[in-house]
Amino acid sequence: MSAPETRRRVPETRRRARDTRTSARRRRWAWLRRLWSLSTGRFGLIVVAVVTATAIIARFWTPFDPRQVAIENRWALPGWPHLLGTDGTGRDILSLLMAGSRTTVVVAVGAGVIATVIGIALAALGALTARWLRESVAVLVDILIAFPVLIIAMMISAVWGGSLAVVIWSVGIGFGVNIARVTRPELRRVLHSDFVLAGRASGLTPLQNLWRHLMPNVAPVFIVQLSWGMAVAVLAEAGLSYLGFGAPVTEPSWGLLLAELQQYITVYPLSVLWPGLAITFTVLGLNLLGDALREATDPTLSRGRDPLHPPRGAIRHVPEVVA
Amino acid sequence: MSLKVTDLTVDIGDRRVVDGVSFEVPDGARVGLIGESGSGKSLTALAILGLLPDGAEAGGSVLWNDRELIGMPDRELATLRGDEIGIVFQEPRTALNPIRTIGRQIGESIRIHEGVSRNEARTRAIAEAARVALPDPERIVARYPHQLSGGQRQRAAIAMALACRPRLLIADEPTTALDVTIQAEILELLLSLVEDDGMSLVFITHDLAVLSQIATHGVVLEDGRVVETAPISTLLSAPTSLVTQGLLRDATATLWRAPASRGSGAEPQTEPPGGQS
Numbered sequence: 001m002s003a004p005e006t007r008r009r010v011p012e013t014r015r016r017a018r019d020t021r022t023s024a025r026r027r028r029w030a031w032l033r034r035l036w037s038l039s040t041g042r043f044g045l046i047v048v049a050v051v052t053a054t055a056i057i058a059r060f061w062t063p064f065d066p067r068q069v070a071i072e073n074r075w076a077l078p079g080w081p082h083l084l085g086t087d088g089t090g091r092d093i094l095s096l097l098m099a100g101s102r103t104t105v106v107v108a109v110g111a112g113v114i115a116t117v118i119g120i121a122l123a124a125l126g127a128l129t130a131r132w133l134r135e136s137v138a139v140l141v142d143i144l145i146a147f148p149v150l151i152i153a154m155m156i157s158a159v160w161g162g163s164l165a166v167v168i169w170s171v172g173i174g175f176g177v178n179i180a181r182v183t184r185p186e187l188r189r190v191l192h193s194d195f196v197l198a199g200r201a202s203g204l205t206p207l208q209n210l211w212r213h214l215m216p217n218v219a220p221v222f223i224v225q226l227s228w229g230m231a232v233a234v235l236a237e238a239g240l241s242y243l244g245f246g247a248p249v250t251e252p253s254w255g256l257l258l259a260e261l262q263q264y265i266t267v268y269p270l271s272v273l274w275p276g277l278a279i280t281f282t283v284l285g286l287n288l289l290g291d292a293l294r295e296a297t298d299p300t301l302s303r304g305r306d307p308l309h310p311p312r313g314a315i316r317h318v319p320e321v322v323a
Numbered sequence: 324m325s326l327k328v329t330d331l332t333v334d335i336g337d338r339r340v341v342d343g344v345s346f347e348v349p350d351g352a353r354v355g356l357i358g359e360s361g362s363g364k365s366l367t368a369l370a371i372l373g374l375l376p377d378g379a380e381a382g383g384s385v386l387w388n389d390r391e392l393i394g395m396p397d398r399e400l401a402t403l404r405g406d407e408i409g410i411v412f413q414e415p416r417t418a419l420n421p422i423r424t425i426g427r428q429i430g431e432s433i434r435i436h437e438g439v440s441r442n443e444a445r446t447r448a449i450a451e452a453a454r455v456a457l458p459d460p461e462r463i464v465a466r467y468p469h470q471l472s473g474g475q476r477q478r479a480a481i482a483m484a485l486a487c488r489p490r491l492l493i494a495d496e497p498t499t500a501l502d503v504t505i506q507a508e509i510l511e512l513l514l515s516l517v518e519d520d521g522m523s524l525v526f527i528t529h530d531l532a533v534l535s536q537i538a539t540h541g542v543v544l545e546d547g548r549v550v551e552t553a554p555i556s557t558l559l560s561a562p563t564s565l566v567t568q569g570l571l572r573d574a575t576a577t578l579w580r581a582p583a584s585r586g587s588g589a590e591p592q593t594e595p596p597g598g599q600s
Contacts (some may be wrong), residue, residue, distance in 0.1 A: 204431070299422055
């Protein structure tokens with residue numbers, strides 16, 4: 001933390017000049033710069049960007065055809081041309097991983113979208129409506145939370161067969177409920193805060209108040225939950241595919257790859273490492289990104305609690321020069 | 324532009340917490356609502372603006388400019404709030420949104436009521452910040468509430484309430500959460516702003532000493548009822564009700580202290596205690 005800070009130190013006069021010039025437009029993206037300045041945020045952003053970029057590239061190009069079997073080339077060690085080696089049927093592991101990242105991204109984004117819609121809808125219903133409705137929603141959420149996401153996904157796929165859609169929907173719904181459970185009391189708390197009352201007193205309609213005061217104040221809690229949900233979606237896809245409930249064997253998937261390679265862990269331990277690392281880094285990256293996002297968007301958390309290191313451009317009491 | 328409250332009631336469940344409060348605020352008048360905590364002062368203020376919490380029900384009549392505010396649809400009330408009637412709350416720590424800049428919060432009601440652009444609202448917010456004597460207004464509008472002191476926050480809250488030049492300002496214990504020197508500054512600021520704009524003021528407090536510095540008339544409340552309505556000088560010199568006498572006793576200590584603390588640092592010796600009426 002301290003290293004980048006010292007690097008960014010700017011002479012006081014220049015810092016002040018720059019601060020005065022700061023336009024509204026620049027300030028709107030300030031959180032992104034703050035996110036980058038956090039080591040966790042940088043790590044998370046890079047991981048998410050790399051996985052997403054890989055997924056897009058893999059749509060058009062992989063070093064080898066991930067389905068191409070070449071028995072004569074089985075269990076090749078990392079090297080050229082197979083950078084990460086090959087598996088027991090001679091398939092290129094790097095290509096398999098790249099193709100698998102598409103599945104990962106689709107599952108994470110799909111589950112994230114579903115969780116967001118369900119979570120916000122349930123939280124809003126549970127916090128902003130008439131008493132009888134919001135309390136029944138709260139009870140419903142408490143009941144739904146009792147069912148573990150993975151168990152539900154396994155049950156569904158055991159009955160109707162495994163597919164990615166099952167993974168996406170079950171994790172999406174499961175985490176939507178989770179988001180609602182955490183966001184609802186937060187929404188209630190903010191709803192009763194003085195500044196929401198002050199907002200109404202300045203003439204905001206309830207809907208304007210929702211957008212300007214309620215949502216932004218609940219967002220940090222929501223973001224952390226969502227990023228966690230997306231990380232769990234990645235894990236769930238890998239786990240369910242590993243157990244044979246997720247992606248069909250014909251789909252490339254990190255979980256399937258791990259399941260396949262793991263049988264040979266005593267003979268070819270290195271090959272298992274790659275899908276394991278891919279899953280670990282993606283999950284870690286998503287989690288850290290969510291945490292960093294919360295920190296970067298909360299102005300009260302951004303350096304400045306420490307009186308010795310006031311936030312950049314903080315109002316200092318400069319003695320007036322008496323003429 | 325006068326406010327006429329007649330027989331105002333507020334019910335929470337089956338409890339009547341404001342019971343038939345009546346008073347009048349003619350154009351440009353400065354009226355104080357005073358009473359112990361729990362006497363229904365704040366609820367009276369909230370009822371006027373239709374901001375009562377869930378489960379509280381207002382009755383009676385509040386006439387603003389011959390328009391009945393009790394029972395007015397919220398959408399219609401929202402157009403009055405901030406534009407014609409502004410309110411400042413007690414606790415500056417929580418009355419500002421922690422994650423929006425001061426400037427955007429001051430400019431908010433301007434944007435709503437006058438439909439101006441974001442940039443225009445920002446320029447106006449800087450002017451408003453200067454008007455309430457916030458230091459370095461150009462830069463302070465880009466700050467967040469936690470970067471301001473308590474007194475500065477209350478100034479910002481006042482700027483918010485006055486941004487659209489309302490004709491009536493309701494100040495709900497605006498100085499209670501501040502320390503004494505800052506209290507005096509905020510009172511002076513409020514007084515000068517109210518006089519500049521010629522707006523009416525409803526000042527809510529439990530402190531007769533504070534009230535005597537800002538209001539001309541006082542309405543004394545106890546248990547949701549009006550027990551005494553009189554000019555401040557009468558309340559101070561010849562209080563008729565027991566409540567007012569009690570408030571006066573509490574206030575006397577503050578009154579004696581007030582001149583010393585107000586002049587602290589400047590010339591304490593020029594004003595002997597009690598020199599100010």
